[in-house]
Amino acid sequence: MEKKDIPINVVTRIPLYLQTLNQMARDGVGITSSKILSEMLGITAAQIRKDLSYFGGFGKQGSGYQLFTLIDELQKILNVNRIWQLALVGVGDLGHALIHYHEFARHGFEILMAFDKAPGKIGKKVGTLIIQSYDSLPGELKKGSIRIAILTVPASTAKSVADLLVESGVKAILNYAPVNLQLPDDVYIQNMDPIQSLQRMTFYLEG
């Protein structure tokens, strides 16, 4: 089966399974089952088994999953059994916070370069990175074969920066700007807008 034929909801859940399995591994668990995962995640065991079946069989019916084997398989499926180097664009408060976010390194993501357009920021150090100008962005991204970027610019410049990223070879954007970006079909976007996420909850809250 080709990747594009796997339902998006399945692809959405696999990282959640991996997160939960990693959590169990840290707690010293060695074997798990769709039933245990079901209880931890509030997703039916049948759904979990069906999701995993898209990628072949894992473990025998009734005997559960070897935790480390399953983690390893899910990492391969998600293409994260390797290091991914990222660029971050927009070194404001949120950009700073993400540069210092230690979970990235733990999961194989490394912010390798940071860019901003404010002349006053260029050349300054954040963590181990030197903030670079947009002028150097295309060259640096191509040189580093960077295909993933984190976008932490204001809404007003998000579209033009995203276009620049795509022209520079980026194929995946983690978008914190509160803008719905229209990009070529072969570029993946995940939106991290907290406003939309809050509104998905206020919908259910009583006035």
Next chain:
Amino acid sequence: MEKKDIPINVVTRIPLYLQTLNQMARDGVGITSSKILSEMLGITAAQIRKDLSYFGGFGKQGSGYQLFTLIDELQKILNVNRIWQLALVGVGDLGHALIHYHEFARHGFEILMAFDKAPGKIGKKVGTLIIQSYDSLPGELKKGSIRIAILTVPASTAKSVADLLVESGVKAILNYAPVNLQLPDDVYIQNMDPIQSLQRMTFYLEG
């Protein structure tokens, strides 16, 4: 129709429509249509009309939507035609960034209080807020009738802090901790874990 009977994917898309309409309003647009929204969002016009039909009719077939009427209606649906006051727990880098995030105020969300467990942080000022200890959390949240919280604590303490929030009356948690929280059915959670979002894209990227 009751809220619980509206498909979650519909509820997920309404904030996206609202974001796009707000963007159009800022660009001076006065009338729109499911066709225009469709082109902007890459969602079929039929899907958009179907999503909106859950909440009654908006505009006449063929004549499009009055932008401000539609924005107003969607705000009412999402329960955001009002101010929501929030508590933030965990004033690290990300907590700081979110306290300073100006989009919250623009959309009716106000971070009213901030808590941390580090003795060295308590009493310090961040923006206009004074960081408070966990001891004061239950009392302050109840006093302020706070029902929404932003969780920016490390994974290791996320569960216990979330439980404390729920005990203190919180019904909605914007969760930045990389943990799948198990909470009562009447508490809503939106997870903002960048690792999972990155993995949803690396899945599609060529090795």
